[in-house]
Amino acid sequence: MVKQFAEWLSTTSPSVFIQNHNSRVIPAIQSIHIVGIGVVLGSVFMIYLRILGWAGLDQTLRQTTDRFGPWLTGGLYVMLGTGVFMVIGEPVRELVTFSFWLKMFLVALSTVFAVTFRISLRKQERRWEEILVKRRSIKGLAILTFLIWVCIIILGRLIAYDHIWGPWSPATKA
Numbered sequence: 001m002v003k004q005f006a007e008w009l010s011t012t013s014p015s016v017f018i019q020n021h022n023s024r025v026i027p028a029i030q031s032i033h034i035v036g037i038g039v040v041l042g043s044v045f046m047i048y049l050r051i052l053g054w055a056g057l058d059q060t061l062r063q064t065t066d067r068f069g070p071w072l073t074g075g076l077y078v079m080l081g082t083g084v085f086m087v088i089g090e091p092v093r094e095l096v097t098f099s100f101w102l103k104m105f106l107v108a109l110s111t112v113f114a115v116t117f118r119i120s121l122r123k124q125e126r127r128w129e130e131i132l133v134k135r136r137s138i139k140g141l142a143i144l145t146f147l148i149w150v151c152i153i154i155l156g157r158l159i160a161y162d163h164i165w166g167p168w169s170p171a172t173k174a
């Protein structure tokens, strides 16, 4: 089903256009995607360092998230735009892989975590600043969610080497 959709997508005119200019368009978009990783990871890293109490203690948690949150949101839009562009350009290569779908699931999960955290911080600012940020469970959760972002990066690279998943990879059954 996904393979059929990917094959159909590769015959559409936007995809054919990208395929015909593949040698320049895809590397340019990939480069923007990689710069986006720096922005996304850089901003989540600063927020996690503040939650862990390892940096930025001269600013409140709210000030830190107000400063880096918009960079995270903007970076994620850039990742989404460039990612969709690469999918349109090489649909079978991207969509017929286990790594791509696991990565998308983790991107969605991390985004839900980030949005929930921001909403909760806005609603219960004092509780977060005075109690929650000091809890070991919250610090543990921060480390765990940061590791999920690291997995997303690894999975992005693994899309090109999906055969390592063996029978889990739909590409090996193609």
Ligand code: HEM
Binding pocket: 030, 033, 034, 037, 040, 041, 076, 079, 080, 082, 083, 084, 086, 087, 090, 093, 094, 107, 149, 152, 153, 154, 155, 156, 157, 159, 160
């Ligand atoms: C938001 C939606 C996203 C979409 C639709 C998307 C899609 C893609 C696609 C299609 C590729 C090309 C893989 C290939 O052909 O080799 C890719 C590569 C990659 N992505 Fe994403 N991505 C998204 C978000 C992210 C995020 C949030 C990160 C990390 C924080 C990330 C990290 C990477 C990495 C490391 C690569 C490999 C780049 C390379 O080695 O050339 N992606 N992504």
